Amino acid sequence: MNKTKSQTIYFPSAPRVAATASVAGPKECAGIVGKYVDLALDDDMFGEETYEKAECKMFRYVVEKALENGNLQEKDLDLLVSGDLLNQIISASFAARDYPVPFLGVYGACSTMAESLIIAATMIQAGHADNAVAATGSHFSSAERQYRYPLELGTTRPPQAQWTVTGAGATLLCKAENTKSRVCVSSATLGKVVDYGITDVNNMGAAMAPAACDTILAHFRDTGRDPSYYDLVVTGDLGALGSRILKDLTWEKGIDLHENHVDCGEIIYKVIEDEFQGGSGAGCSAVVLNSYLMDKLKKREFSRILFAATGALLSTVSSGQGESIPCICHAVEIEVL
Amino acid sequence: MNKTKSQTIYFPSAPRVAATASVAGPKECAGIVGKYVDLALDDDMFGEETYEKAECKMFRYVVEKALENGNLQEKDLDLLVSGDLLNQIISASFAARDYPVPFLGVYGACSTMAESLIIAATMIQAGHADNAVAATGSHFSSAERQYRYPLELGTTRPPQAQWTVTGAGATLLCKAENTKSRVCVSSATLGKVVDYGITDVNNMGAAMAPAACDTILAHFRDTGRDPSYYDLVVTGDLGALGSRILKDLTWEKGIDLHENHVDCGEIIYKVIEDEFQGGSGAGCSAVVLNSYLMDKLKKREFSRILFAATGALLSTVSSGQGESIPCICHAVEIEVL
Numbered sequence: 001m002n003k004t005k006s007q008t009i010y011f012p013s014a015p016r017v018a019a020t021a022s023v024a025g026p027k028e029c030a031g032i033v034g035k036y037v038d039l040a041l042d043d044d045m046f047g048e049e050t051y052e053k054a055e056c057k058m059f060r061y062v063v064e065k066a067l068e069n070g071n072l073q074e075k076d077l078d079l080l081v082s083g084d085l086l087n088q089i090i091s092a093s094f095a096a097r098d099y100p101v102p103f104l105g106v107y108g109a110c111s112t113m114a115e116s117l118i119i120a121a122t123m124i125q126a127g128h129a130d131n132a133v134a135a136t137g138s139h140f141s142s143a144e145r146q147y148r149y150p151l152e153l154g155t156t157r158p159p160q161a162q163w164t165v166t167g168a169g170a171t172l173l174c175k176a177e178n179t180k181s182r183v184c185v186s187s188a189t190l191g192k193v194v195d196y197g198i199t200d201v202n203n204m205g206a207a208m209a210p211a212a213c214d215t216i217l218a219h220f221r222d223t224g225r226d227p228s229y230y231d232l233v234v235t236g237d238l239g240a241l242g243s244r245i246l247k248d249l250t251w252e253k254g255i256d257l258h259e260n261h262v263d264c265g266e267i268i269y270k271v272i273e274d275e276f277q278g279g280s281g282a283g284c285s286a287v288v289l290n291s292y293l294m295d296k297l298k299k300r301e302f303s304r305i306l307f308a309a310t311g312a313l314l315s316t317v318s319s320g321q322g323e324s325i326p327c328i329c330h331a332v333e334i335e336v337l
Numbered sequence: 338m339n340k341t342k343s344q345t346i347y348f349p350s351a352p353r354v355a356a357t358a359s360v361a362g363p364k365e366c367a368g369i370v371g372k373y374v375d376l377a378l379d380d381d382m383f384g385e386e387t388y389e390k391a392e393c394k395m396f397r398y399v400v401e402k403a404l405e406n407g408n409l410q411e412k413d414l415d416l417l418v419s420g421d422l423l424n425q426i427i428s429a430s431f432a433a434r435d436y437p438v439p440f441l442g443v444y445g446a447c448s449t450m451a452e453s454l455i456i457a458a459t460m461i462q463a464g465h466a467d468n469a470v471a472a473t474g475s476h477f478s479s480a481e482r483q484y485r486y487p488l489e490l491g492t493t494r495p496p497q498a499q500w501t502v503t504g505a506g507a508t509l510l511c512k513a514e515n516t517k518s519r520v521c522v523s524s525a526t527l528g529k530v531v532d533y534g535i536t537d538v539n540n541m542g543a544a545m546a547p548a549a550c551d552t553i554l555a556h557f558r559d560t561g562r563d564p565s566y567y568d569l570v571v572t573g574d575l576g577a578l579g580s581r582i583l584k585d586l587t588w589e590k591g592i593d594l595h596e597n598h599v600d601c602g603e604i605i606y607k608v609i610e611d612e613f614q615g616g617s618g619a620g621c622s623a624v625v626l627n628s629y630l631m632d633k634l635k636k637r638e639f640s641r642i643l644f645a646a647t648g649a650l651l652s653t654v655s656s657g658q659g660e661s662i663p664c665i666c667h668a669v670e671i672e673v674l
Contacts, residue, residue, distance in 0.1 A: 001655070005415060007439050009465040050658055078342060079527065087424040088651065089444045090660075093650035096661040102344050102527030104452060105425045105444040105665075115441060119456060128346040128464040146654075153574060190416065190439030193430060313430035313442070315423065319482075322389055323427075326434040328442075 005144060007190050007215070008222035014184035014337065015124040017297075018174040019070030019291040021062040025140070025166030028279070028287065031269045036291035037167070038065050044141065044166045055139035055168075058283075059084070059095035062170035062290070063133055069173040070131075077101045078129035081116040084108060084148060085138050085164075085282050092136070098100075107172070109311030110208075110237050111191070112136040113169065113286040114330035117307075120173050121185040121332075130175050137168025138281030147316060160203045162239045162265055162280035168240035169283070169290030183297045187333040189219040193313065195326040203321050205242020205265070205277055208310040212238060213249040216308055217333050220255055227257055231302040234293065236285035236309035236329070237265035239277030264288035283284070285309045297336055304335040343529050345550070345559035347460020351521040351674065355468070355511040356407030357627040358399040362477070365616070365624065368606045372417035372506070373628035375402050381478065381503045389423060392476035392505075395620075396421070396432035399627070400470055407468075407509040407516070415615075418453040422446060422475050422619050423483060431503050442453035446648030447574050448528065449473040449544075449666035450506065450623040454644075458522040458669075467512050474505025475618030484538075484653060497540045498522035499576045499602055499617035505595030506623030508631075518633045524670040526556040530650065532663040537659050542602070542614055545647040548664035549575060550586040553645055556668050557592055564594055568639040571630065573622035573666070574602035576614030601625035609671040615668045622646045632645075633635070634673055641672040 021035045022273040029040035039061060046054040059082065067077065080099060082092035083106040096103040108115035123129040141151055143164040147153040173185065194214045198207035212235050220226055227233055238246055243244035250257050268279040268288055287308055296302040308331035314323070359374045366377035376398060383391040396419065404414065417436060419429035420443040441545040445452035453471035460466040478488055480501040485491040510522065531551050535544035539543040549572050557563060564570055577584055580600040587594050605625055627643055633639045645668035651660070 005412065009463075049589040052654055052658065075342065083444060085425075087654060088422075088446065088652035089651060090650070090652045090655045093663055093665075094655065094660065096530040097532050100529055103665060104456065104527070104531050107442040107444040109425065119441065121366075121467060122459055122463045123346075125465075126346075126459050128459060128462075190441070192437055195434050195442050313425060313427070315425035315427045317389055317424060318427045318431065321389065323431065325445060326430055327442060329431075 006222045007218045008187055010187045011125050011185050013125050014176055014186060015121040015173045016176055016179045016181045017183040018073050018179040018214050019172040020168040020294045021065035021067050021069055022287045022290040023058050023167055024287050025120050026078060028167050028268060030163055032267055033287050033291045034310045036295050051139050051141035055142050056094045057093040058137050058168035059091050059135060060098055060167045062135055066133055066172040072131060074099060077133060079123055079132040079266060081106060081120045082135045083107050083112045084136055085143050086135060090132040105236035108328060110280060110282045111309040111311030111328050111330050112282045114307060114309035114332050117171060117332050118188045118330055124173055124175050130178055132173050132259055133170050135170035136282040136286045138164055138200040138283035140164045140166045143281055158202045160241055160277050162204060162277045165268060165289035167283040167285060169286030171290055182337045184335060184337055185332060189215050189331040191215040191328045191330045193328050195308055195324055197324045199324045204280055204312045206240040206245055207312050207325040208327045209238055209242045209245035211329040212308055212310045213248050215329040215331050216250060217253055217255060223233055227255060227260055230304050230306045231307045233257055233261045234305055234307050235263045237280040238263045239265040241277050242249040295327050297334060300336055304308060307332045307334055338450045342557045343522055344555045345604050347509055347524045348462050348522050350462050351513055352510045353459040353513055353516045353518045354508055354520040355516040355518050356403050356509040357631045358402035358406055359506040359627040360398050361622045361624050365502055365605060369604055370457050370624050370628045373632050388476050388478040390407060392474060392479050393431045395427050395474050395505035396472060397435055399472055399505045403470055403507040403509040409468060412437060414468050414470060416460055416469040418443060419458045419472040420444050420449045421473055423479050430571050437612045445665060446650055447617060448646040448648030448665050448667050449620045450626060451644060451646035451669050454508060454669050455525045456666055458493045461512050467515055469510050470507050470642040472507035473619040475501055475620035477501045477503045480618055495539045496613050497578055499541060501618035502605060502616040502621040502624060504620040504624035506627030508627055517673045518520055519654055521672060521674055522669060523672050526552050526668040527607045528552040528666045530663045530665050532661055534661045537662045541617055541649045542576040543582055544649050544662040545664040546575055546579045546582035546586060548666040549583050549645055549647050552666040552668050553587060554590055554592060564592060564597055567641050569642045569645045570594055570598045571642055572600045574617040575647060576602040578614050634671060637673055644669045644671055
């Protein structure tokens with residue numbers, strides 16, 4: 001009787017990915033995204049005085065660049081949906097200050113790219129917006145000093161740690177009539193908050209993998225598909241260890257991701273000693289999606305991906321009060337029509 | 338040629354307010370909301386060990402109570418849209434952990450009640466959800482120690498300061514077929530980020546009034562209405578001073594709010610010396626809306642209100658780096674059919 005409710009929503013109007021934009025720091029651009037980003041920074045200060053201001057400037061850059069890449073002007077934009085990792089999402093809000101455009105601030109930690117895409121696409125589906133930008137990003141240095149330790153301490157990182165990506169990405173979604181693009185958002189599976197009791201704030205991949213598993217299983221259950229339906233099932237920033245855990249967890253439930261799963265955190269860096277498990281941060285999946293992955297979709301090298309961004313919904317206060325780490329994952333189907 | 342774009346969205350399916358729930362602290366319940374809330378707390382610790390956990394418990398309480406008041410069970414709920422003032426919106430996220438329901442976390446500071454209502458109503462309008470809860474809240478003690486000073490300091494408050502409300506509110510929205518309620522969300526005006534250069538973090542009313550003015554003017558411009566169309570134009574938490582500034586600003590632009598404007602922050606407390614300008618915090622407008630105002634709508638004492646919640650999008654880091662306070666206001670039309 002208690003039939004499980006569907007968590008998957010469909011977009012019959014197929015909101016189009018009219019354009020994307022991305023920017024990333026020097027460490028990130030040494031890896032796979034380097035030749036796909038719109039701007040590769042030489043200096044992660046981006047000409048600003050503080051890391052937070054540099055992060056905010058990356059947000060402004062990608063919003064502006066996405067509009068430019070989509071041949072739209074500020075006045076054509078109906079909506080900006082954005083959020084980031086900083087307290088009170090100041091990068092997103094302060095960037096939005098420079099655009100005379102309605103703004104919806106969201107917080108989904110590193111799942112923000114997927115969450116903002118879902119809200120923007122829904123606003124288009126409901127007829128509430130013609131052109132909407134979804135954007136997010138992160139900065140290693142602003143995240144590190146907010147969530148962990150003062151940078152000056154030079155704290156040793158444990159082997160399960162990930163490295164917060166310095167970068168930002170934006171996706172310009174438009175109603176179908178407004179663009180020639182054939183890349184669209186077709187469906188999405190909304191995530192529930194999942195908490196497996198992990199308390200190690202240096203082991204986000206292990207904390208987030210169950211959330212990714214929960215949403216990915218819900219997606220295949222709701223749609224009756226299996227992983228072979230997609231060219232790639234992409235997670236946000238589980239890192240190398242978290243990605244292995246996800247494959248084990250889904251395997252136990254009869255879904256085999258070994259063939260076509262990649263994790264943005266695992267692939268964003270050339271694996272060198274420093275990054276241990278790979279990248280993390282809201283900018284991680286935002287940059288990989290809006291550079292490398294979207295390029296492959298535009299060129300029809302991929303025809304369909306499931307983009308499942310994961311987020312750890314902790315704070316320093318919650319950890320200090322002994323709480324474990326609740327996590328979430330939202331999945332978005334992006335396909336070429 | 339540069340015709341201003343409409344910021345107002347319409348909900349032809351008229352998502353219904355099927356039920357509401359609210360809880361507030363002892364100081365709040367001494368005022369106007371006291372006899373309307375579902376639960377009046379004797380002790381603002383709510384049986385918990387920390388202020389943050391008490392805040393989170395209020396969130397769980399209002400979500401559960403809204404479902405109960407609407408004769409729904411957890412399994413009937415498609416979506417929870419929620420956020421709060423704490424870093425990484427831990428109250429909302431940790432409350433969501435206890436519900437096996439898709440969750441969208443939002444951050445709009447004290448505008449969160451309006452923002453979450455807009456997103457929840459849009460999900461229903463798009464056919465993505467049948468039943469969705471929008472919720473937010475705040476706690477004086479958790480906000481005070483995060484944004485201002487340790488409580489133990491007993492810092493003197495300047496006369497322009499407001500008092501963060503301890504309380505939470507939730508609105509259960511359902512598609513029209515699912516309820517007999519005639520109270521619905523008809524339209525909404527999405528706010529832009531507005532910054533008039535105010536840097537005094539104790540004068541939020543003055544910082545937020547221009548954002549409220551901007552959105553309220555946009556609403557009347559887009560809809561061709563004037564304030565007399567509404568029984569009340571309700572702002573979120575401008576306080577007494579901010580409310581006066583709003584009336585002056587709109588008056589200059591030809592919109593007269595003197596007849597039927599109230600501010601939740603101004604009316605929530607019995608004016609005694611301590612609160613100076615009245616209440617603030619995401620819980621302020623959430624409690625007033627989901628107790629007093631919704632009661633008047635349900636009883637048809639009001640037939641239509643414009644609920645314009647305001648938020649100040651600053652953080653301690655942004656203020657510390659010399660930034661001014663960007664603000665936002667989203668307005669929601671709630672009417673009885």
